[in-house]
Amino acid sequence: MTDHDAGDDGPVGAAQAGPVFSFHDVCVRFGDVEVLHSVTAQVDDARVTVLAGPSGSGKTTLLRLCNRLEVPASGSVRFRGEDLDGLDPLALRRRVGMVFQRPTMFAGTIAENFAVAAPDDPAAYERQLVAVGLPADWLDRPADELSGGEAQRACLARTLLTGPEVLLMDEPTSSLDPAATRTLEELGVGLARAGLAVLWVSHDLAQVGRIADSCLVLRDGRVAEVADADEYLADRDIPGGDDRGGPA
Amino acid sequence: MITATTTTTTGYVGWLGLLASLSLVGIAVAISLWQHLDLERSLIWASMRAIVQLLAVGALLAVVFSPHVPLAASWLWVVFMVVFAADTIRRRAPEVPGARRLALLSLGLATVVCLGVLFGLRIFPLNARTLIPLAGMVVGNSLTATVVAARRVVAEFTDKRAEVEARLALGISSRDSARPYVRDALRTAMISQIESTKAVGLVFLPGAMTGLILAGEKPLQAVLVQAAVMFLILGAVATTAAAMSLGLSRRLFTPDHRLVRLARVAG
Numbered sequence: 001m002t003d004h005d006a007g008d009d010g011p012v013g014a015a016q017a018g019p020v021f022s023f024h025d026v027c028v029r030f031g032d033v034e035v036l037h038s039v040t041a042q043v044d045d046a047r048v049t050v051l052a053g054p055s056g057s058g059k060t061t062l063l064r065l066c067n068r069l070e071v072p073a074s075g076s077v078r079f080r081g082e083d084l085d086g087l088d089p090l091a092l093r094r095r096v097g098m099v100f101q102r103p104t105m106f107a108g109t110i111a112e113n114f115a116v117a118a119p120d121d122p123a124a125y126e127r128q129l130v131a132v133g134l135p136a137d138w139l140d141r142p143a144d145e146l147s148g149g150e151a152q153r154a155c156l157a158r159t160l161l162t163g164p165e166v167l168l169m170d171e172p173t174s175s176l177d178p179a180a181t182r183t184l185e186e187l188g189v190g191l192a193r194a195g196l197a198v199l200w201v202s203h204d205l206a207q208v209g210r211i212a213d214s215c216l217v218l219r220d221g222r223v224a225e226v227a228d229a230d231e232y233l234a235d236r237d238i239p240g241g242d243d244r245g246g247p248a
Numbered sequence: 249m250i251t252a253t254t255t256t257t258t259g260y261v262g263w264l265g266l267l268a269s270l271s272l273v274g275i276a277v278a279i280s281l282w283q284h285l286d287l288e289r290s291l292i293w294a295s296m297r298a299i300v301q302l303l304a305v306g307a308l309l310a311v312v313f314s315p316h317v318p319l320a321a322s323w324l325w326v327v328f329m330v331v332f333a334a335d336t337i338r339r340r341a342p343e344v345p346g347a348r349r350l351a352l353l354s355l356g357l358a359t360v361v362c363l364g365v366l367f368g369l370r371i372f373p374l375n376a377r378t379l380i381p382l383a384g385m386v387v388g389n390s391l392t393a394t395v396v397a398a399r400r401v402v403a404e405f406t407d408k409r410a411e412v413e414a415r416l417a418l419g420i421s422s423r424d425s426a427r428p429y430v431r432d433a434l435r436t437a438m439i440s441q442i443e444s445t446k447a448v449g450l451v452f453l454p455g456a457m458t459g460l461i462l463a464g465e466k467p468l469q470a471v472l473v474q475a476a477v478m479f480l481i482l483g484a485v486a487t488t489a490a491a492m493s494l495g496l497s498r499r500l501f502t503p504d505h506r507l508v509r510l511a512r513v514a515g
Contacts, residue, residue: 030509067417069506089504094419104414106428117418155414162418 018081020045020166020197021066026075028061028221035061036221038075047213048189048198050229052205057218059201060101063168066199067096079166097164101171103151105143110134110154113143118161125161132157132187149180156187167191169200173207185211209233259462270295313376322376326383330355333387337395344398345508346499354394354491355387358484362386365483371476382480385456389481390488393437397489400433401496406510413507422501430497437489445478454478 019042028036036058043049051059064070065077068089077084106113114125126136132153173181189211192198212229273295280287312321334351341347367374415425448454457474500508
């Protein structure tokens with residue numbers, strides 16, 4: 001993942017495998033307020049890319065461009081080289097899954113939640129539940145009886161049932177306790193190692209240290225820095241000590 | 249004199265009877281004074297205004313009901329009612345985008361459908377005396393349900409925005425993503441009318457039936473008319489609430505299945 005240099009030829013310095021997302025001169029406006037200004041960058045495949053930066057810097061907005069929950073006022077977003085404008089948004093969203101900041105389980109049981117995502121594949125529910133570290137016999141458990149961490153893992157499982165190639169994680173641990181946070185981080189990193197591109201919004205430097213392969217830093221709606229995780233963290237003080245090298 | 253105008257068997261009310269009934273407003277004013285509610289002026293103003301409005305409507309109805317006036321004048325009256333009700337809905341639900349247009353469409357649809365059934369099946373004869381009161385029943389009773397439906401849809405989509413977007417993010421279409429929340433809004437809008445329908449006769453005697461009995465009609469005939477009117481109201485409330493909820497939920501999404509920004513999402 002590389003920020004755009006001064007030229008007009010689009011993102012440069014792409015990773016060998018090619019970018020999964022590329023942003024070309026992207027601006028996003030909410031009413032009269034421009035929240036992203038001429039963002040040009042790209043995101044590589046099969047690794048954890050952390051979108052870092054202070055609150056209000058445009059991280060979530062950039063993430064939401066990737067599955068077309070937002071659209072740019074100008075510029076373009078490409079997914080594996082194809083302009084998102086030309087793709088069916090519903091098909092795109094099944095290829096690009098998203099886990100939100102707070103657990104968003106729907107009313108009903110876990111199985112009923114899974115049925116929203118994959119109504120034709122009930123055989124996969126139990127397997128997916130186990131894959132996120134929840135007991136296989138919890139399918140009939142009401143979603144509102146889950147703890148925050150359990151619910152967020154169930155949300156991840158629900159998202160994975162659509163078979164995505166990319167996982168968008170919008171500060172998914174912001175409402176979780178440290179143990180639940182670490183579990184979700186392990187799952188995210190594991191999925192990246194298994195071949196998914198994971199785009200993870202975080203403003204927690206320690207978390208960046210635990211999960212990131214690379215970082216795209218936004219500030220005031222602009223790309224402030226693009227770097228590998230080691231490079232990004234090298235001259236920063238990580239709260240609670242350096243526990244990089246994967247989830248603790 | 250007062251006695252002579254208020255004790256007829258048909259419940260006829262004369263001018264003096266009307267004046268005598270104002271003593272009930274006097275009771276309300278007295279309670280306001282006694283409890284320092286400071287509502288006396290409002291009570292008197294509301295009562296006077298009601299008399300003037302009703303007299304004006306009565307005078308206009310007398311003209312419209314005249315055999316020389318074409319039925320088109322009554323339809324014009326119905327159109328006026330729908331337009332005025334749509335504007336009332338817009339004022340009562342200012343947070344609802346496009347409320348007036350949606351209300352016009354919803355009320356217009358309910359009026360056409362419900363009156364079409366009533367007159368098409370010859371349940372009532374089509375004339376000025378039936379058209380205006382029945383259209384008034386449709387519009388008046390649908391108004392509250394339409395406001396409730398519209399406000400509930402906006403509240404659901406605001407409070408549960410994250411849930412709706414979580415459905416969209418799973419690749420679910422906007423129509424299917426909206427369905428559970430529209431259903432809740434619709435149930436809320438209709439439940440009050442269903443409860444009223446269940447309680448009718450046990451808890452209260454509804455307006456049309458009361459009016460007919462006071463006017464000297466036989467109770468069975470009054471009941472039959474009331475039942476038809478009640479079913480008219482149920483049908484009208486369901487039609488307007490459904491049209492408003494579904495129309496509004498469409499407005500809250502873009503054609504490419506994104507939720508319209510009612511409240512800004514922090515980035």
